[in-house]
Structure formats: C-alpha cells, structure tokens
Amino acid sequence: MKLSIADQTMIRAGGNAPGAIQETVELARLADHLGYERFWLTEHHNMPMIGSSTPEILIGKVAESTKRIRVGAGGIMLPNHSSLKVAECFRLLEAMYPGRIDLGLGRAAGTDPYTAKLLNPSNDFKEENFPAKVEELQAFFADAAMTQRGPVMACPRIDTIPQQWILTGGANATLAAKWGLGLSLPHFIQEIQSTEGVERYRKEFSPSGTFPESRVSMGLFVICSDSEEKAALLEKCIQMVFVSLAMYGRFQPLPSIQEAASHEFNLKERAFVEMQKGKYVSGTPDRVKEQLERYASEYDLDEVICMMMAYDFDDRKRSYELLADVFSLDANRSSALAKADV
Numbered sequence: 493m494k495l496s497i498a499d500q501t502m503i504r505a506g507g508n509a510p511g512a513i514q515e516t517v518e519l520a521r522l523a524d525h526l527g528y529e530r531f532w533l534t535e536h537h538n539m540p541m542i543g544s545s546t547p548e549i550l551i552g553k554v555a556e557s558t559k560r561i562r563v564g565a566g567g568i569m570l571p572n573h574s575s576l577k578v579a580e581c582f583r584l585l586e587a588m589y590p591g592r593i594d595l596g597l598g599r600a601a602g603t604d605p606y607t608a609k610l611l612n613p614s615n616d617f618k619e620e621n622f623p624a625k626v627e628e629l630q631a632f633f634a635d636a637a638m639t640q641r642g643p644v645m646a647c648p649r650i651d652t653i654p655q656q657w658i659l660t661g662g663a664n665a666t667l668a669a670k671w672g673l674g675l676s677l678p679h680f681i682q683e684i685q686s687t688e689g690v691e692r693y694r695k696e697f698s699p700s701g702t703f704p705e706s707r708v709s710m711g712l713f714v715i716c717s718d719s720e721e722k723a724a725l726l727e728k729c730i731q732m733v734f735v736s737l738a739m740y741g742r743f744q745p746l747p748s749i750q751e752a753a754s755h756e757f758n759l760k761e762r763a764f765v766e767m768q769k770g771k772y773v774s775g776t777p778d779r780v781k782e783q784l785e786r787y788a789s790e791y792d793l794d795e796v797i798c799m800m801m802a803y804d805f806d807d808r809k810r811s812y813e814l815l816a817d818v819f820s821l822d823a824n825r826s827s828a829l830a831k832a833d834v
Contacts, residue, residue: 493788494795495819496530497523497812498566498711501543501550502733504803505745512543515805516550517557522809524558527821529795530594531558532566537603537611541733541743548581555589560823564594566676566711566797567659569602570625572611579632579646582654593654596676597626599664623667626658630671655702657709662689669693672700677710677791680799683770684710690792707794710787714798715774716814717807723774726811728752730772730801731765739764748803777818 499519503512520531531554533547544550547565555563568578578595586593599622601608601615608615615621631637632646633653657676658668661684668675675693677684690708697706713730717723729752736744739761747755757765773783784796798815802808 493785493793493819494529495815495821496532496562496709496795496797497528498532498534498797498799500534500536500799500801502801503541503543503745505747505751507745509543513550513553515808516544517554518805519808519812520554520558520561520563523812524561525823526812526816527823528561528812528816530562530564530797532564532594532596532797534566535569535572535598535602537572537601538607539603539743541745548585551585551593552588555585555592560592562592562594562655563589564654565596566594567596567598567657569598569600570622570629571599571601571615571617572608575625575628576632576637576644576646579629583633583646583648583650586652586654587648587650590650590652594657595654596657596659597629597673598659598678622664626667626671653702660689662686662692665689665693666696669696669706670698672698672703674703674707674709676797677708679787680711680713680771684791687791694792708792709795709797710791710793711797711799712784712787713772713774713800714780714784714796714811714815715772715800716777716780716811716818717774718776718810718814720775720779722749722807723776725749725752726800726802726807727772727774728755729803731757731768733801734768735761735764746801746803749807777814780815781818 499516501512501516503509523531533550535547536542537545551563582593582595635645637644657674658664659676659678661682665675694706715723715726717726729747732747733744736742773780800808800811
C-alpha cells in the first residue's frame with residue numbers, strides 16, 4: 493500500500509498565509525525525501541484560515557521545489573471552472589513537470605453557494621453537470637473538442653496528460669471507471685459507509701493511457717505521534733476547527749495543543765465530535781499502521797492519502813516521519829517504481 497499526503501495550507505492561530513504557504517512547500521520537500529507517493533493541494537474559497545485557494549498555482553511551486561514526488565490538486569472543483577481552462581492549466585504543468593502531475597476532480601464547490609456563484613456565474617448546481625464537464629475535459633485532453641465553428645485546442649499540445657482522479661464517496665465511481673481514471677474516496681470529508689462504489693468501479697473499469705489498471709485511494713485524517721496522549725490532543729486541535737466551522741459557521745485558525753488541553757466541548761459539541769470519529773486515524777505508529785491496514789483491507793485500497801494539521805509545524809513533520817518509518821517508505825524505491833510505470 494502506498495502513502496500520500498494532502499495538504500490544505502492551514503493557517504495557525506497567530507500565523508499568516510505566507511507562512512502557511514512556506515510550510516506547505518517545506519512539507520512537500522520532506523515528503524519527497526521520505527518516499528511518499530504524491531502530494532496533493534486542495535481548493536477552498538472564502539475560508540480565511542486556509543492560505544491557498546488556487547492549487548494550480550501552488551502546484552508549480554511545490555513541483556519546482558521537489559525532485560521525485562507526484563504533485564497535484566486533490567482536487568480541482570470542476571463546477572467552479574471552465575473545462576478548457578482546467579485543461580490548459582494542467583497541460584502546462586504537465587509540460588513543465590512531465591510524469592509528475594495529478595489532477596483530482598471534485599463535484600462540490602469547496603465553498604458556500606454564494607461564493608460558488610461568484611466563481612462561476614453560470615453554475616446552476618445540477619448534479620448531472622459534473623459527468624458532462626468530465627467528458628468535456630477528456631475531449632480537451634484528447635484534442636477532440638469541437639464547437640460549431642470547428643475544433644478547439646487546449647494548449648500547449650503535448651504527448652502526455654496528467655494522471656486524473658475522480659474524488660467521490662462512490663456516487664461517481666462509474667464515471668471514473670468509464671474514463672479509466674483513478675478513484676479517490678474523501679473519507680475525511682464524509683465517511684464512506686459502503687464498499688459498493690469501489691466494487692462497481694473495479695468491475696466496470698476501462699483501462700486508459702494513465703491507468704492500465706484500476707486504482708483506489710482514500711483520504712483520511714492521520715495523526716501519528718510518539719504517545720497516545722499527544723496524538724489525542726493533536727486530533728482534538730483539528731476537531732476544534734471543525735466544530736467551530738460546522739456548528740457555528742466560524743473560521744477558527746488551528747489552536748495550539750495547550751489550548752486543546754484546556755478546552756472543554758459542551759454536550760452538543762461532544763456529540764458532533766463523536767459522530768466524526770471515523771474520519772480520524774490517530775495514535776502511536778504501530779497503532780496507526782494497524783488501523784490504516786484495516787481500512788485498506790476493508791475498502792480494497794491501493795493507497796491512503798493522509799491529511800494532518802497542527803499548530804506546531806514540527807508536530808506535522810514528526811507525524812509524517814513516524815508514518816514513513818513504520819511503513820518503511822523509501823524514496824529511491826518509489827522513484828524507481830515510478831520510472832518503471834512510465
């Protein structure tokens with residue numbers, strides 16, 4: 493099982509966006525060195541505690557700052573964008589960093605409806621639009637897009653295309669299978685209760701140039717620490733952010749461990765936290781490994797996308813170092829396998 497990282501460029505309490513962006517780049521360098529498979533950046537809008545809303549720009553900086561690791565968006569929220577513009581952006585990235593660019597495609601807006609409407613005034617929020625936009629995107633990547641006046645090319649025209657993934661809880665698994673794309677389950681956003689989507693995807697998968705075989709990943713909050721007590725506090729820090737956002741509509745920056753230790757959730761907040769417990773895998777390295785392997789077995793996963801947020805950047809780095817060690821990741825081996833796949 494391969495391990496990867498998704499990073500939201502979260503701003504800690506008292507921090508700022510430039511600092512958060514620099515930490516994202518430094519974390520990507522560490523992930524590259526440790527042997528993680530890919531490093532994904534996310535798209536969120538109108539959220540002051542997030543330092544980047546345009547992953548397609550930050551991808552270039554991260555790819556330039558690393559040597560081996562795949563870099564991409566996890567994902568681009570397709571309803572917010574023109575398919576042509578997405579194809580152009582990611583073809584350019586693929587031209588600059590060939591064989592290293594990923595494009596995850598999401599159906600949600602990554603924001604509230606009002607902001608989504610400002611991002612794309614023509615968005616009518618119909619579910620059936622997403623498969624149509626994915627099809628349109630594939631046409632641009634294949635140089636097969638047509639209008640009444642003739643073909644339209646997504647430039648630059650190059651021989652390769654980014655590796656594409658559909659981000660879905662299962663509803664669009666058939667779409668990923670149809671186009672021969674990867675399937676990524678965002679468990680850290682909404683718990684995946686059934687394996688039916690994965691089973692359908694594996695059964696219906698049509699091989700493509702970037703995916704000769706079906707491939708499934710799952711995104712989870714993964715918190716690895718030297719002690720169970722510290723792991724629990726680090727998890728609580730993240731929970732405090734989402735309690736504030738989901739229950740009160742407030743954008744709370746990441747609190748410190750000290751704040752988490754002294755904070756008490758009320759009854760309703762504790763109930764919410766308990767409902768969200770399945771999104772987190774936390775503990776000491778051996779315990780985390782055991783839990784991740786259980787998820788991999790249950791959902792037939794090829795890869796886990798790990799997300800970890802912390803006030804102290806050293807805690808974030810330490811979590812990924814411990815995880816890499818317990819799974820015996822090897823950057824040299826990952827690099828050799830990547831070349832073999834090409």
